Amino acid sequence: MAKLEAKLGMIVDKVNQFFSGNDLLPSCDPDIVAGCEREVAEAEKLPSSDEALQESLLRLSWALVHSKRPEDVQRGIAMLQTSIPNAAEPLRQREKLYLLAVGYYRSGDYSRSRDLVETCLEIAPDWRQALTLKEATEERIKKDGLIGIGIAATAAATAVGLIAGGIAAAVSRKR
Numbered sequence: 001m002a003k004l005e006a007k008l009g010m011i012v013d014k015v016n017q018f019f020s021g022n023d024l025l026p027s028c029d030p031d032i033v034a035g036c037e038r039e040v041a042e043a044e045k046l047p048s049s050d051e052a053l054q055e056s057l058l059r060l061s062w063a064l065v066h067s068k069r070p071e072d073v074q075r076g077i078a079m080l081q082t083s084i085p086n087a088a089e090p091l092r093q094r095e096k097l098y099l100l101a102v103g104y105y106r107s108g109d110y111s112r113s114r115d116l117v118e119t120c121l122e123i124a125p126d127w128r129q130a131l132t133l134k135e136a137t138e139e140r141i142k143k144d145g146l147i148g149i150g151i152a153a154t155a156a157a158t159a160v161g162l163i164a165g166g167i168a169a170a171v172s173r174k175r
Helices: 002-020 030-045 050-065 070-086 090-107 110-123 128-174
Strands: none
Touching: 030 050, 050 070, 050 090, 070 090, 090 110, 090 128, 110 128
8 A cells, every 4th residue: 555655655756746847956045146246257257267267257157057046047158168178077068068057957958958969878877967957958858849849739620620720611611
């Protein structure tokens, strides 16, 4: 009986997660974004601290793509897209690709997010964060597919109904 209750609980949790759209990614408040922006501004003032500036920019990118505000997410995506070609170290490139994948996930571009996560997993196959994001993107793609199928089925049924109604009206006029 306990096993049945546990399984039912898991099913209910999955259904709730499916319809609520909740994901496991942390989110960031505007105050954190502002703090990271101040940190970058301070690092830019330092004369010979390129490494500190790069670390500050990475933290700002993290905060932006995890922001609750879509405009911040878009800023983070733009920052990461321009900085990825400059990432010489594989681990730094992996981090930036992952953050870019988070940004695309947050902005609703799940297929692009999944592609970037797969690239991350080529670099580090056992990276748990990337595996979790890949699973989340695949779930969202499935969910969007099911919703799309439902919309298409509704549209098709409506079209069939309109055509049938038009035929019925034409037949009744001829009589």
